[in-house]
Amino acid sequence: MTTPSAMPEFPIAAIATPVGVGALAIVRMSGNGVFEVADRVFQKKGKPDFSFRDAEGFSAHFGILSDSRGMVDEVIALLFRAPSSFTMEDMVEFTCHGGPVVVRHLLQALLEGGCRLAEPGEFTRRAFLNGRIDLLQAEAIGEMIHARTESAFRTAVTQMQGNLSRHLQEMRTGLLQSCAFLELELDFSEEGEEFQSREALRLEVQRLQSEISCLVDSYREGHLLTEGVATVIAGRPNAGKSTLLNALLGHERAIVSHMPGTTRDYIEECFIHEKTMFRLTDTAGLRAASEEVEHEGIRRSYSKISEADLILYMLDISAVSFTDEVASTRELRKRHPDARMIVVANKTDLAASGVGTIEQLKLEIGCAVVPMAAAKGEGLEELKSTMATMGEGLNKLHEASVLITSLRHYEALRNAVDSLQNALQLIDSAQPPELIAFELRAALDYVGEITGKVVSEELLNTIFAQFCIGK
Ligand SMILES: Nc1nc2c(ncn2[C@@H]2O[C@H](COP(=O)(O)OP(=O)(O)OP(=O)(O)O)[C@@H](O)[C@H]2O)c(=O)[nH]1
Numbered sequence: 083m084t085t086p087s088a089m090p091e092f093p094i095a096a097i098a099t100p101v102g103v104g105a106l107a108i109v110r111m112s113g114n115g116v117f118e119v120a121d122r123v124f125q126k127k128g129k130p131d132f133s134f135r136d137a138e139g140f141s142a143h144f145g146i147l148s149d150s151r152g153m154v155d156e157v158i159a160l161l162f163r164a165p166s167s168f169t170m171e172d173m174v175e176f177t178c179h180g181g182p183v184v185v186r187h188l189l190q191a192l193l194e195g196g197c198r199l200a201e202p203g204e205f206t207r208r209a210f211l212n213g214r215i216d217l218l219q220a221e222a223i224g225e226m227i228h229a230r231t232e233s234a235f236r237t238a239v240t241q242m243q244g245n246l247s248r249h250l251q252e253m254r255t256g257l258l259q260s261c262a263f264l265e266l267e268l269d270f271s272e273e274g275e276e277f278q279s280r281e282a283l284r285l286e287v288q289r290l291q292s293e294i295s296c297l298v299d300s301y302r303e304g305h306l307l308t309e310g311v312a313t314v315i316a317g318r319p320n321a322g323k324s325t326l327l328n329a330l331l332g333h334e335r336a337i338v339s340h341m342p343g344t345t346r347d348y349i350e351e352c353f354i355h356e357k358t359m360f361r362l363t364d365t366a367g368l369r370a371a372s373e374e375v376e377h378e379g380i381r382r383s384y385s386k387i388s389e390a391d392l393i394l395y396m397l398d399i400s401a402v403s404f405t406d407e408v409a410s411t412r413e414l415r416k417r418h419p420d421a422r423m424i425v426v427a428n429k430t431d432l433a434a435s436g437v438g439t440i441e442q443l444k445l446e447i448g449c450a451v452v453p454m455a456a457a458k459g460e461g462l463e464e465l466k467s468t469m470a471t472m473g474e475g476l477n478k479l480h481e482a483s484v485l486i487t488s489l490r491h492y493e494a495l496r497n498a499v500d501s502l503q504n505a506l507q508l509i510d511s512a513q514p515p516e517l518i519a520f521e522l523r524a525a526l527d528y529v530g531e532i533t534g535k536v537v538s539e540e541l542l543n544t545i546f547a548q549f550c551i552g553k
């Protein structure tokens with residue numbers, strides 16, 4: 083499974099902390115030969131004979147680090163001996179003062195000393211290739227670093243601890259057992275012996291299929307946790323959509339004007355409320371547009387609506403053409419049954435008969451209706467708390483130990499469910515064991531793709547390319 087680029091022929095080095103000014107920064111290296119490189123560039127204070135080769139693992143040393151032009155900085159060197167390190171290789175980490183130029187010089191010294199610059203995610207990739215973590219855990223590290231909400235963070239931590247990995251491993255063991263029985267039958271085909279009755283096999287495959295299906299279903303909530311709730315503000319021109327976007331964000335992001343058709347292209351911004359992240363999209367108002375640019379804007383509005391987890395349908399209650407708006411919201415709900423919807427009845431300050439109409443709307447549309455005067459910020463808190471109820475459900479979910487959050491895992495598991503479904507059909511139609519075993523093997527491979535038991539070079543490249551250099 084090792085590859086030319088991942089072969090530990092050269093030690094690798096990279097800056098592990100963000101570029102910029104800070105109190106401290108870390109430059110790390112890993113692989114065969116890091117102690118020799120460290121000896122070339124580092125001089126321990128008061129111990130001229132000190133050598134990393136003789137020092138113990140988990141030891142810290144204070145000294146001067148120099149490149150070819152002289153002293154770079156006073157640093158602390160942390161030494162890790164294989165296999166007790168993040169990558170399971172020999173590692174040295176230097177903590178220096180956190181200036182961008184200092185850090186660059188330090189890295190330069192390590193490159194001159196015999197390291198090569200690490201590729202993105204290469205430290206984590208080595209940790210995976212050397213068997214310290216599986217692919218799921220490696221991805222969880224990436225998700226944890228990028229988590230922007232408490233719940234996304236908790237889910238990543240759970241995944242990093244290996245709960246999902248263990249669950250998948252149990253499934254693989256079950257599948258392997260059934261495969262082994264079927265393959266034994268092939269060896270004893272002349273005797274026509276069954277090592278596991280077809281009924282028992284059927285029950286086992288069914289059990290695994292329903293367990294995997296549960297995981298597949300958890301993706302809907304899981305991806306909302308990590309990627310945020312895709313929330314689209316839609317409605318007719320001039321309803322006050324851009325005013326609402328600005329009010330939720332707390333700053334003037336979108337242009338607001340009394341001219342209908344102001345917003346042409348959609349605008350996306352993140353908004354975090356009560357631990358949940360919402361990806362807000364303000365869209366062009368929906369109407370029969372005569373002009374080409376607006377027409378394209380409206381096409382994009384519909385496309386965003388079709389990807390939404392939550393639709394905030396906004397209407398101007400002071401001008402509401404009641405039957406038209408009821409028809410529009412019903413149509414949207416019919417077309418997007420999976421998305422949740424909140425109707426925002428805006429401009430209550432202008433509508434004398436507002437309250438009556440809102441009650442009517444609730445009855446006619448059958449979903450949450452929040453009255454609002456967006457321009458004054460009235461109703462904003464009620465809307466936020468209605469949005470948060472969706473978030474609350476999500477925040478409870480992270481306590482459930484296994485949850486699918488990545489599209490890659492979702493697709494692999496869906497393929498596994500399909501293969502198991504094929505296997506069930508073959509069992510029911512009394513097909514020969516080799517055909518059934520073939521489908522079980524396929525399911526086994528799909529599940530194995532997730533943890534990295536079965537994995538291609540291309541897949542690894544795609545996964546680790548998303549990491550930063552130094553991780
Ligand atoms: N009276 C009143 N006016 C509002 C309220 N909310 C927004 N408006 C006004 O309504 C007009 C349209 O607001 P926008 O936020 O631009 O509306 P929009 O839905 O984004 O419009 P398009 O981008 O054209 O689709 C502006 O003049 C706003 O000041 C409100 O609660 N009360």
Ligand SMILES: [Mg+2]
Pocket residue numbers: 323324325336337338344345364365
């Ligand atoms: Mg607008």
